[in-house]
Amino acid sequence: MTSADDRAAQEFAEVVASHRTQIFRFLLASTRDVDLAETLTQDCFLKAHRNWSSFRGDSSAMTWLMRIAINLQKDHWRNRRMQFWRHARTNSVDLDEASDWLPSGERSAEHKMLAREKVAHVWRAVEGLSERQRTVFLLRFVDEMELKEIAQSTGLSEGTVKAHLSRALGRVRAELGKSDETKG
Amino acid sequence: MRQKDEFSESAESRAKWDAMGLEEQESELRESLSHFKASVDAWSEAMISRPRTAREVIVRRSWRVAAGWTLGCALLAGTISGGVYEQRQKQEQARVAAVREAEHQRQLAAERAREEEDLLAKVDSDISRQVPDAMEPLASLMAEDDSK
Numbered sequence: 001m002t003s004a005d006d007r008a009a010q011e012f013a014e015v016v017a018s019h020r021t022q023i024f025r026f027l028l029a030s031t032r033d034v035d036l037a038e039t040l041t042q043d044c045f046l047k048a049h050r051n052w053s054s055f056r057g058d059s060s061a062m063t064w065l066m067r068i069a070i071n072l073q074k075d076h077w078r079n080r081r082m083q084f085w086r087h088a089r090t091n092s093v094d095l096d097e098a099s100d101w102l103p104s105g106e107r108s109a110e111h112k113m114l115a116r117e118k119v120a121h122v123w124r125a126v127e128g129l130s131e132r133q134r135t136v137f138l139l140r141f142v143d144e145m146e147l148k149e150i151a152q153s154t155g156l157s158e159g160t161v162k163a164h165l166s167r168a169l170g171r172v173r174a175e176l177g178k179s180d181e182t183k184g
Numbered sequence: 185m186r187q188k189d190e191f192s193e194s195a196e197s198r199a200k201w202d203a204m205g206l207e208e209q210e211s212e213l214r215e216s217l218s219h220f221k222a223s224v225d226a227w228s229e230a231m232i233s234r235p236r237t238a239r240e241v242i243v244r245r246s247w248r249v250a251a252g253w254t255l256g257c258a259l260l261a262g263t264i265s266g267g268v269y270e271q272r273q274k275q276e277q278a279r280v281a282a283v284r285e286a287e288h289q290r291q292l293a294a295e296r297a298r299e300e301e302d303l304l305a306k307v308d309s310d311i312s313r314q315v316p317d318a319m320e321p322l323a324s325l326m327a328e329d330d331s332k
Contacts, residue, residue: 101227
């Protein structure tokens with residue numbers, strides 16, 4: 001192996017170490033399936049490794065990797081639709097189970113319960129979003145990416161990203177409004 | 185796992201939400217989104233640092249698939265062999281019934297033939313009985329003609 005190859009391998013190892021968590025988090029939130037998120041994360045880095053030499057650095061490594069992850073996820077759902085008879089079952093956890101995850105803060109049980117309820121409402125709103133709206137929403141509010149980065153990752157214009165975000169937030173507002181009505 | 189309180193809103197996070205275009209008055213929405221992010225972070229961190237059980241899962245799944253296939257094959261074989269057995273039973277029953285029917289028909293025919301024979305014998309005996317007294321002169325005349 002030459003020193004240039006060594007350097008490239010070293011660089012790629014650093015990229016994996018610094019972005020693996022973020023890619024996995026996005027895929028986990030998108031699919032709510034731990035096994036699938038792990039598989040897609042591995043596929044993402046495998047694909048990135050194969051094409052690492054062609055990465056020119058026009059965008060950040062993060063947006064490049066996220067673009068690969070989004071495409072892999074799209075391919076996966078497309079294949080699932082085509083092969084529905086082979087995969088009748090899904091391993092996605094339900095919304096209540098996903099809402100059970102809360103950070104180990106020092107708040108009271110009541111606060112935690114309220115937080116869990118709010119998380120469940122957001123999950124319900126996310127469930128109702130279109131694939132594109134969900135992707136944009138999760139990139140913004142879970143991965144905290146800038147609009148420009150989201151546009152680069154998704155291949156959409158910034159204006160379209162804003163429009164999708166606005167609609168997604170509208171759904172979340174409506175879901176939270178519904179919960180207030182039921183409480184009232 | 186993070187030890188700090190994820191629910192508190194710092195000046196930094198307030199600025200972040202402002203940058204995200206959420207109005208100050210939408211505190212409930214901001215809070216909900218903040219909890220949502222914290223929840224996904226906690227879930228993701230827990231899952232990414234868990235011990236890998238992929239091999240076990242695959243083995244368990246393959247066992248499940250193998251068991252499913254075995255059960256399916258057994259059911260299919262049972263259904264097919266049951267069908268074949270039933271078909272054979274039906275054929276055997278039909279053959280026995282046909283033999284019985286033929287035997288019955290043969291017995292009926294024999295019975296009928298016997299009855300006909302009895303009837304003919306009865307008719308013969310009836311015809312061959314002696315002529316009545318009133319017909320006796322006529323009978324003797326017929327006997328004389330025969331002797332001539």
